[in-house]
Structure formats: C-alpha cells, structure tokens
Amino acid sequence: MSSVAQQTAIRGRFLDIQNTVLQASQISDQVRYIEDGLLITEQGKIIWFGTWEDGQSQLNKSIQVDHYPEQLIVPGFIDTHIHFPQTEMIGAYGEQLLEWLNTYTFPTEIQFANKEYADQIAYFFVNELLKNGTTTALVFCTVHPQSVDALFEAAERHQMRLIAGKVMMDRHAPDALTDTAESAYQDSKALIEKWHAKGRNLYAITPRFAPTSTPEQLERAGQLKAEYPDVYVHTHLSENKNEIAWVKELFPEQKGYLDVYHHFGLTGERSVFAHCVHLEEHEWQCMHDTDSAIAFCPTSNLFLGSGLFPLKKTWEKQVKVGLGTDIGAGTSFCQLQTLNEAYKVQQLQGDKLSAFEAFYHATLGGAKALHLDDQLGNFNLGKEADFVVLNLKATALQQLRQERAKNIEDALFALFTMGDDRNVQATYVYGNKVYEQKN
Structure with missing residues (x-):
C-alpha cells in the first residue's frame, strides 16, 4: 500500500x-474555473483551495509544489459501472446481450476461480483505470470470492476508493x-465483514441480473441489504428488449423488471x-421515489445494439445518474x-449534451449517483483528494483545435x-501521484 502524503x-x-x-x-452557475490556482492536501484530504495569489501564504516552505501551468x-473521473473480469474480452465480435454473455463472458469469468489469475487481471485493471484518470469505480467481480479479494488488494496498493462485490448467480x-x-x-x-468500510473499500451486493438469480437468492440479497444498510447494491436493469421479456416470463407475479428488485428490497x-x-x-x-441511481453506459449500449439511453429524462424525473464504461x-x-459517445447518443434523440453537463456526470454527478458527493467529485474543502491532470493538446490535431x-x-x-488516455498526464489518488504519463 502506498503511504498517504x-x-x-x-x-x-x-x-x-x-x-x-x-x-x-443550473450546472453552468456552479462551474468554478481558476486560471492560476493552488490545491493543498493533507492526509489524503483537501485542506486549502483557491488562487495561487491567495494560497502562497498557506504553504509550508518545505513543500515541493507540483506545477502544471x-x-x-x-476531479478524478468516476465510473459507475464496469466489470473487471471482462477486461481481456473487450471488443468481442458480433452478439447482443444474452448471446454475448454465453459466448464470451461466462467462459472468460470461469478463469477467475484461480486467485493468481484474478490477481494478474486485477493489477492490470486498476492500473488501466488510473492511466485513464478514473479514481473511483463501482465494479463487478465474478461469482468467486477470491476475485473480490484480488480486486480490493490491488486497489489498496494505491488507497483507491472502489466499490465492488461478488456476483450472485444461481441459475x-x-x-x-x-x-x-x-x-x-x-x-x-x-x-462484507472483511472489506466494507476498511480503508477506502466499499462493498456492493451484486446479483448479475434478475434472470440469473432465483427468487430465493434475491430474497437473500435483500436480507443482506437489510442487515447492512450502508452496503451498496449493483446490478443490471432493462438493457435489452429480449432480456426484459425474459424477466417478465421468469417473474410473472411482478409488474415489471424493476419491480423484481424493488420487491426484494434491493x-x-x-x-x-x-x-x-x-x-x-x-x-x-420508482427510481425517483427510492432514490436509486442509473449508470449510463453509452459505448456498451451502442456496441451491443441495446438502444439509446434517454439522459434528458433523468433530469425530468429527478433520478440520479452517473457514467459507466x-x-x-x-x-x-x-x-x-x-x-x-454519450453526446452522440443524445444527438440521435434530438437532444444536446453540453460540455459542462458531460463534465458534471463524469465527476460530481457520478459521486452523487454513488451517494458519495459529500466525499468526492469536486475540490471543496474536506473532500478526498482524487484528481487528474489533463493535457488538452496531446495530439497535433488537438493542439490545432484547442488554439x-x-x-x-x-x-x-x-x-x-477528441480525447483519450493520451490526454491524462497524471492521476492523483488520496493526495498521492499514482500515475504519470511517460514522455
């Protein structure tokens, strides 16, 4: 584990x-831009933030200042839905959701019974997040408890805030x-007893999705939630029309897909x-009434042909939403x-996604979706010091456009x-620099 600066x-x-x-x-009214600013962290938290001119008197003379003129x-990017065991099967050809699970996902996840293998992919996965400026993520593991151990152990090396859980799947x-x-x-x-709220780790009860859990298993998941009310629930909902029809066949007594989860207290x-x-x-x-959140996953929805997510409706219905890769x-x-891709998904529906709204969803809005906006998502004093240094001119074309x-x-x-991982110059987690792009 890296020590806290x-x-x-x-x-x-x-x-x-x-x-x-x-x-x-309302987002543009809350945008804070400081042309020459100073951020000071202590023990992983933000203790001072403002202009360089005002902040110099706050500096201890022995502190080295990292300057990015x-x-x-x-703030660090927040990923509200990602599967670490699927890292190696990205870009798998030609299927929609249900066929894709059987053809690619399940054979890949079987390998994670091996702890050494899980460790190897977890190490790669965490480094890939940091390389892309993602400092917090809500993560699916596999059905194997050792896959959860592997991921939290990899995250702990950087004191990184991850939320994760073992997949529950009994059919x-x-x-x-x-x-x-x-x-x-x-x-x-x-x-939960081993990892939840230990350091910056948080646990999520993780039924894969309603079709792969019996009512008995969902009932036990609800029991866990009742016993540990500060633990998360992370699952899938209404991704694909065939999936929705299947859920209605499997749970005819419920009035819809979400009602299955709601019925079991999830x-x-x-x-x-x-x-x-x-x-x-x-x-x-129901999403609004229960204060549940959505993870909007545009690249996945497009890749699997699942459909176009109506982001505008989250504002109309006052439902929390974050971004998921x-x-x-x-x-x-x-x-x-x-x-x-999120911008394009909205364009196809005749809506616009402004730069500031997009930024909100990737940072403070994502923190709100994870019920962590009191701890993450901006540079307010007392918050955890997770942030990213971005080079806006990483390519010749970007430089031309930015000028x-x-x-x-x-x-x-x-x-x-136009951006990608080449734009991430450095990533800081809990006040420590944990990634820096090599020139």
Whole structure:
C-alpha cells in the first residue's frame, strides 16, 4: 500500500463543479474555473483551495509544489459501472446481450476461480483505470470470492476508493459459475465483514441480473441489504428488449423488471442499476421515489445494439445518474471517449449534451449517483483528494483545435470529443501521484 502524503501542493488551472444540482440548466452557475490556482492536501484530504495569489501564504516552505501551468486539473473521473473480469474480452465480435454473455463472458469469468489469475487481471485493471484518470469505480467481480479479494488488494496498493462485490448467480449459467442462494449469502456476508468500510473499500451486493438469480437468492440479497444498510447494491436493469421479456416470463407475479428488485428490497439510495435503456413510466417513478441511481453506459449500449439511453429524462424525473464504461461490452476505459459517445447518443434523440453537463456526470454527478458527493467529485474543502491532470493538446490535431477554443467550455467540449488516455498526464489518488504519463 502506498503511504498517504503528509501534504501535497498542486498549482495550475483548475476546473470543477461546486455543488450538485437539480437541473442541467443550473450546472453552468456552479462551474468554478481558476486560471492560476493552488490545491493543498493533507492526509489524503483537501485542506486549502483557491488562487495561487491567495494560497502562497498557506504553504509550508518545505513543500515541493507540483506545477502544471499548461494543463487542466479536474476531479478524478468516476465510473459507475464496469466489470473487471471482462477486461481481456473487450471488443468481442458480433452478439447482443444474452448471446454475448454465453459466448464470451461466462467462459472468460470461469478463469477467475484461480486467485493468481484474478490477481494478474486485477493489477492490470486498476492500473488501466488510473492511466485513464478514473479514481473511483463501482465494479463487478465474478461469482468467486477470491476475485473480490484480488480486486480490493490491488486497489489498496494505491488507497483507491472502489466499490465492488461478488456476483450472485444461481441459475441460467454454467455450473462452474453458479452458487446457491445460501452460499451467495454466506460468501457475500463474509466479504462484507472483511472489506466494507476498511480503508477506502466499499462493498456492493451484486446479483448479475434478475434472470440469473432465483427468487430465493434475491430474497437473500435483500436480507443482506437489510442487515447492512450502508452496503451498496449493483446490478443490471432493462438493457435489452429480449432480456426484459425474459424477466417478465421468469417473474410473472411482478409488474415489471424493476419491480423484481424493488420487491426484494434491493432499491434505495445506494442501489445502482446499469443501463435502464428501456424503463417504463412506473419504473422511472420508482427510481425517483427510492432514490436509486442509473449508470449510463453509452459505448456498451451502442456496441451491443441495446438502444439509446434517454439522459434528458433523468433530469425530468429527478433520478440520479452517473457514467459507466461497462468494460468489456463497453469499448474504452476512458471517460473522455465515453462522453464522446454519450453526446452522440443524445444527438440521435434530438437532444444536446453540453460540455459542462458531460463534465458534471463524469465527476460530481457520478459521486452523487454513488451517494458519495459529500466525499468526492469536486475540490471543496474536506473532500478526498482524487484528481487528474489533463493535457488538452496531446495530439497535433488537438493542439490545432484547442488554439481556436473560444473559452473553457469550448476547450472542454473539444477534449471530450477528441480525447483519450493520451490526454491524462497524471492521476492523483488520496493526495498521492499514482500515475504519470511517460514522455
């Protein structure tokens, strides 16, 4: 585990969103841009933030200041839905959701029974997140408890805030990947006791999706949630029309897909449902009423042909939403590329996604979706010091475009349209620099 820096001082251009908002139109009022700013951290938390001119008197003379005069420093990106065991199967050809699971996902996940193998992929996965400027993620592991151990151990090396859990799956999957209602409960309970709220680790009860859990298993998942109310729930919802029809066949007594989870006590302020492309009106209302959150995964939805997520509706219905890369159906670890596709998904529906709204969803909005906006998502004092240093001119084409940017919003939009991991110059987690691009 890397030690927490006693104090860190960063100078440069800073951009964040000061407060969570209720409407997209309010975001620009909360944008905070400091052309020459100073951020001071201590023991992993932000203790001072403001202009360089005002902040110099706050500096201990012995502190070395990391200065990024040309770059843009932003809060760390937050990924609200990703599968670490699917890292190696990104870009798998030719299927939609249900066929894709059987053809690619399940055979890949069987390998994670081997702890050494899980360790190897977890190490790669965490490094790939940091290389892309993602400092917090909500992560699917596999059905194997050792896959959870592997991931949290890899994250702990950097004191990185991850939320993760063991998949619960007791039907409609290969025997090598199924548990039982009872074993899923016992394994998850042991993992909660071992990892939840230990350091920066947080646990998520993780049924893969309703079709792969019996009612008995979902009931046990709900029991876990009742026993550990500050633990998360992470699953999939209404990604694909064939999936929705299958859920209705399997659970005819419920009034819809979301009602299956709600019936078993799995909705709530720490419940995150990936995709939600095809929600019905009563389901939108239930999401709002229970303060549940959605992970919007544009690259995955496009890659699997699942549909176009109606982002505008999250504002209309006042439902929390964050961004998910959804590796490995998603096609990039990078939230910059994810926002590029998010913009296009909205364009295809006749809506616009502004640069500042996109930025909000990747940072403070994502923190709100994870019920962590009191700890993450901007540079407010007392928050955890996770942030990213971005080079807006990583390529010749980007440099040409940025030289013509009219203002910071235009520069940000160009970054989101053209950016990738080459734009991430450095990533800081809990006040420590944990990644720096090699020249």
